[in-house]
Ligand SMILES: Nc1ncnc2c1ncn2[C@@H]1O[C@H](COP(=O)(O)OP(=O)(O)OP(=O)(O)O)[C@@H](O)[C@H]1O
Ligand code: SF4
């Protein structure tokens with residue numbers, strides 16, 4: 001295989017392989033009868049994920065993380081590119097083709113309350129996937145398995161007969177996680193799955209995910225705003241900015257020696273960094289317009305390193321010696337000084 005600039009998973013078999021993935025949202029035109037406007041939410045994303053591995057996806061709000069997750073799950077149409085799961089192409093697969101895979105690929109959605117059926121009790125919500133996806137499990141065993149899974153995510157039996165509206169945001173998040181995990185998926189996609197949890201429960205959930213990975217070899221794609229969670233949970237991290245990959249590599253390398261100016265800005269935005277220090281990593285420019293054709297680097301308006309070439313040439317993603325992929329004209333193989341660990 002030719003070198004695509006994509007950091008290689010450390011070892012083991014690749015379960016998910018994404019190439020040149022593009023997803024566009026159709027926006028309503030401002031004027032009647034004008035043609036629809038296409039927003040490039042995911043633009044030429046590439047990565048591999050192997051069994052037992054965790055890939056973190058980070059980026060500011062609107063960078064396309066949830067759109068990417070929905071495309072991987074087959075609920076968001078793909079404009080171009082390929083998503084191969086266990087050697088099979090997922091793009092263009094019909095509902096029948098997805099049926100078998102629903103058990104293997106599960107997702108925890110970003111909106112914990114909205115993703116749970118308000119008319120169902122918690123015990124039914126968690127047991128329901130077993131009924132549809134695991135016919136080998138006897139109906140009499142489903143309730144017990146659902147209760148066990150809820151206990152694993154730290155929810156007691158007193159919640160079993162409640163409805164989602166009677167739970168806190170953090171409890172709903174854990175119900176969503178239990179519902180996804182109860183069928184023992186091979187690939188779990190988590191979209192901000194621990195954001196509503198306090199630090200103690202969050203640490204327990206991360207520990208549970210790691211334990212399940214060690215037991216089952218589950219692969220995890222973990223979308224989060226929290227770089228601390230990335231540091232604790234993930235093997236590799238992909239940094240997105242308005243649909244495109246800015247940097248992608250091993251967590252310990254990217255978070256301690258960020259190369260891309262946007263990764264440096266993300267790290268500098270962590271609490272504890274002074275305003276003056278932050279200003280050296282981020283200019284106060286506008287967010288890019290991803291409805292117009294791409295002509296240069298998306299980060300130009302906010303990048304303190306930008307020069308006259310940046311708005312005129314789209315940077316290629318190139319791989320550095322340590323395996324990190326970076327999309328910036330001016331990042332070379334020299335090591336950047338560390339900013340701070342997340
Ligand atoms: N159904 C939709 N129709 C039109 N535009 C959409 C739709 N869903 C998302 N978008 C737009 O696509 C872009 C990416 O959205 P997305 O929800 O994927 O971002 P995100 O990285 O998950 O953000 P957040 O961190 O806030 O959850 C945004 O500009 C958003 O406004
Ligand atoms: S290509 Fe230019 S604008 Fe983009 S990150 Fe690099 S220096 Fe900044």
Ligand SMILES: [Mg+2]
Pocket residue numbers: 065066067110191
């Ligand atoms: Mg999102």
